[in-house]
Amino acid sequence: xxxxNRGLKVVGLGCGYGGKPVFKNLNFSVRPGEAVVVIxxxxxxxxxxxxxxxxxxxxxxxxxxxxxxxxxxxxxxxxSLRENVKRVGIVLQNYEVQIFGLTVxxxxxxxxxxxxxxxxxxxxxxxxxxxxxxxxxxRSRHVHELSGGLRQRLAIASAIVTAPRYxxxxxxxxxxxxxxxxxxREIIRKLKSEGKGxxxxxxRLKGLEPVANKIVWLDGSRRRALVGSQPIELEDPKGKNLNxxxxxxxxxxxxxxxxxxxxxxxxDITLKLESGRCIALMGPxxxxxxxxxxxxxxxxxxxxxxxKVLGMDTRRLTAAQLARYVxxxxxxxxxxxxxxxxxxxxxxxxxxxxxxxxxxxxxxxVMGLMDRRDDPxxxxxxxxxxxxSIASALAMNPEILILDExxxxxxxxxxxxxxxxxxxxxxxxxxxxxxxxDSDYALKVSDRxxxxxxxxxxxxxxxxxxxxNEDLVRDLGLEPPTALMKRAVEVTA
Amino acid sequence: xxFASIVALAFICxxxxxxxxxxxxxxxxxxxxxxxxxxxxxxxxSMIPLxxxxxxxxxxxxxxxxxxxxxxxxxxxxGVFMALRLFLILLxxxxxxASVKPSELVKGLEAFRIPYRAxxxxxxTLRHVYTVADDYRAIKEAQMSRGLELDKGSLLKxxxxxxxxxTPLLVRxxxxxxxxxxxxxxxxxxxxxxxxxxxxxxxxxxxxxxxAAAVALAALHYLVGxx
Numbered sequence: 001x002x003x004x005n006r007g008l009k010v011v012g013l014g015c016g017y018g019g020k021p022v023f024k025n026l027n028f029s030v031r032p033g034e035a036v037v038v039i040x041x042x043x044x045x046x047x048x049x050x051x052x053x054x055x056x057x058x059x060x061x062x063x064x065x066x067x068x069x070x071x072x073x074x075x076x077x078x079x080s081l082r083e084n085v086k087r088v089g090i091v092l093q094n095y096e097v098q099i100f101g102l103t104v105x106x107x108x109x110x111x112x113x114x115x116x117x118x119x120x121x122x123x124x125x126x127x128x129x130x131x132x133x134x135x136x137x138x139r140s141r142h143v144h145e146l147s148g149g150l151r152q153r154l155a156i157a158s159a160i161v162t163a164p165r166y167x168x169x170x171x172x173x174x175x176x177x178x179x180x181x182x183x184x185r186e187i188i189r190k191l192k193s194e195g196k197g198x199x200x201x202x203x204r205l206k207g208l209e210p211v212a213n214k215i216v217w218l219d220g221s222r223r224r225a226l227v228g229s230q231p232i233e234l235e236d237p238k239g240k241n242l243n244x245x246x247x248x249x250x251x252x253x254x255x256x257x258x259x260x261x262x263x264x265x266x267x268d269i270t271l272k273l274e275s276g277r278c279i280a281l282m283g284p285x286x287x288x289x290x291x292x293x294x295x296x297x298x299x300x301x302x303x304x305x306x307x308k309v310l311g312m313d314t315r316r317l318t319a320a321q322l323a324r325y326v327x328x329x330x331x332x333x334x335x336x337x338x339x340x341x342x343x344x345x346x347x348x349x350x351x352x353x354x355x356x357x358x359x360x361x362x363x364x365x366v367m368g369l370m371d372r373r374d375d376p377x378x379x380x381x382x383x384x385x386x387x388x389s390i391a392s393a394l395a396m397n398p399e400i401l402i403l404d405e406x407x408x409x410x411x412x413x414x415x416x417x418x419x420x421x422x423x424x425x426x427x428x429x430x431x432x433x434x435x436x437x438d439s440d441y442a443l444k445v446s447d448r449x450x451x452x453x454x455x456x457x458x459x460x461x462x463x464x465x466x467x468x469n470e471d472l473v474r475d476l477g478l479e480p481p482t483a484l485m486k487r488a489v490e491v492t493a
Numbered sequence: 494x495x496f497a498s499i500v501a502l503a504f505i506c507x508x509x510x511x512x513x514x515x516x517x518x519x520x521x522x523x524x525x526x527x528x529x530x531x532x533x534x535x536x537x538x539s540m541i542p543l544x545x546x547x548x549x550x551x552x553x554x555x556x557x558x559x560x561x562x563x564x565x566x567x568x569x570x571x572g573v574f575m576a577l578r579l580f581l582i583l584l585x586x587x588x589x590x591a592s593v594k595p596s597e598l599v600k601g602l603e604a605f606r607i608p609y610r611a612x613x614x615x616x617x618t619l620r621h622v623y624t625v626a627d628d629y630r631a632i633k634e635a636q637m638s639r640g641l642e643l644d645k646g647s648l649l650k651x652x653x654x655x656x657x658x659x660t661p662l663l664v665r666x667x668x669x670x671x672x673x674x675x676x677x678x679x680x681x682x683x684x685x686x687x688x689x690x691x692x693x694x695x696x697x698x699x700x701x702x703x704x705a706a707a708v709a710l711a712a713l714h715y716l717v718g719x720x
Binding site: 054056060081082085089090092094096097098099100101102110111114115143144158162294297299318319320321323324326327328330332334335336337338348349352353392393396 | 616617619620623624627628631632634635636637638639640641642643657660661665669672673675676677678679680681682
């Protein structure tokens with residue numbers, strides 16, 4: 001009898017805020033040992049669904065809910081959070097706040113101690129988690145010393161160690177590089193073999209196919225995902241031959257470290273970036289890509305060697321002064337949105353630089369945000385926020401544009417808009433430096449791919465030569481482009 | 494160990510020691526600089542101006558000070574004494590901050606009967622110091638990249654320029670606090686629960702005993718005139 005009840009079931013689930021529905025009539029179920037992947041772009045309700053599955057909606061977040069969520073026979077939506085957490089655990093999108101201890105061991109112990117378990121049992125579970133999540137060597141390390149990927153593993157381990165039968169992971173792939181995705185798959189496999197039922201939300205299916213037992217598409221995203229695999233129409237042909245391109249940025253035997261006590265993060269980098277090109281900077285997390293990009297806009301100065309931007313030595317100028325020529329679009333728009341309105345936000349740069357607002361106006365138009373001009377930035381969706389960041393950068397009319405992971409938003413419209421901007425900038429003789437994990441996008445949009453690993457340049461050349469070379473992609477730990485994945489047999493890492 | 498450090502900290506501040514004894518203790522403490530040497534050294538370096546000021550100030554101004562017990566000593570001797578004492582306190586503090594684990598801190602404080610709520614908040618703050626610091630740096634970089642000059646201009650202008658950095662930081666911190674509250678509920682957190690208390694180990698007991706004895710001796714010697 002009990003076997004019939006087993007499973008996390010979603011029946012006719014619909015949810016919305018303030019009268020506006022986010023999704024309606026969802027039906028699926030998860031059995032122990034299965035993984036269900038829920039795909040949807042930003043704003044489609046992934047986090048909302050995750051909250052419904054654990055009872056955070058309606059217990060802590062107000063929303064209009066209809067339908068039922070049942071875990072092993074218990075009604076989630078009408079039970080308290082305390083009760084629900086025993087059955088359905090969750091790793092939030094922002095897993096940082098779920099880490100409470102100063103060290104790895106402490107954090108694992110935290111949730112366990114709250115359960116009132118005996119000291120021996122707590123010890124036992126901690127040891128289990130350390131072994132199964134590859135955390136043993138980090139046992140006494142301070143949490144803030146660990147990389148993002150490790151911290152995520154810790155968050156997952158801490159959620160599982162209290163032994164819920166089901167686990168929801170809200171967009172765990174967001175900040176992972178390809179190697180991280182492979183490790184995440186291992187963890188998913190292990191959890192499944194332990195009999196856990198998993199629900200994983202993601203922006204795209206890529207990377208999760210081998211571990212997904214079922215796939216649920218939110219908000220017509222199936223249609224859009226298919227569209228994404230077709231080539232994006234660019235205004236200018238990519239292979240434009242600019243004979244008169246100048247050197248926009250040069251790196252001359254550049255070494256960089258944060259302080260004398262620490263290792264060099266960048267080693268002996270010598271590069272010349274030409275104007276009128278789009279250069280993709282790729283490589284695993286922690287390899288130094290963002291650091292390298294920050295050397296271009298003067299946020300960091302080289303410890304050894306020289307960086308010249310448009311002929312100027314970066315050591316002589318502050319970042320704010322270089323902002324006149326180099327615009328940096330950061331990865332997390334929430335970090336710097338300060339304006340009361342979209343207009344305030346987009347004119348922040350020009351105001352600081354003493355420029356007029358013509359470029360700001362045009363930037364808003366091009367990014368399709370003109371009608372949101374007077375709205376507060378917080379009311380925008382993630383895709384729109386990213387577009388706003390880019391518009392703010394374009395408003396300063398830079399010679400060089402740096403984009404840090406522009407594809408994280410995964411909004412098809414935004415990606416197309418970005419691709420169009422890139423080709424326009426190239427036609428005007430400007431330079432675009434794009435840091436990305438997304439090999440498909442790099443293939444479509446960039447003229448040159450530079451791969452960084454361990455602080456050194458390990459590959460530099462034509463996108464097709466690098467990204468369609470199976471061995472190279474595997475050795476460098478890059479995300480295989482869709483073209484490669486179609487013909488390759490999945491290798492279990 | 495953290496427990497013992499708290500005791501050490503407390504007693505050093507209380508006593509009035511003779512210069513010679515102080516110097517000896519200082520030497521002994523610096524030998525015990527094991528882990529976190531870098532952190533302590535950097536901390537001390539930034540304290541040098543403070544020490545210099547203390548030294549000079551006390552050397553010349555002691556006659557007007559509130560603490561009157563310097564009979565016999567004069568001028569630079571007082572300065573040296575004060576600077577050394579400050580140095581000791583700093584050393585102990587730095588070592589403490591660098592080596593204590595929040596859980597030990599919490600347990601130590603619990604033994605002193607400070608409510609669990611306060612102790613937990615303290616440990617959580619420690620854990621999130623780094624996250625807030627990271628956020629601060631990220632926001633600063635983002636705004637600097639948009640032309641915001643942060644270290645130039647008059648004092649007033651500088652303060653004004655920091656607003657675009659502080660506003661997002663505050664907003665983020667508040668959002669984070671809300672998420673933290675949610676996360677705590679998800680971990681079945683309860684202020685009422687009495688956590689598993691670990692027994693005081695032998696090493697701790699010995700150290701506490703030793704420090705207590707030292708305190709007692711010093712107190713007897715200086716305050717009571719015995720020994």
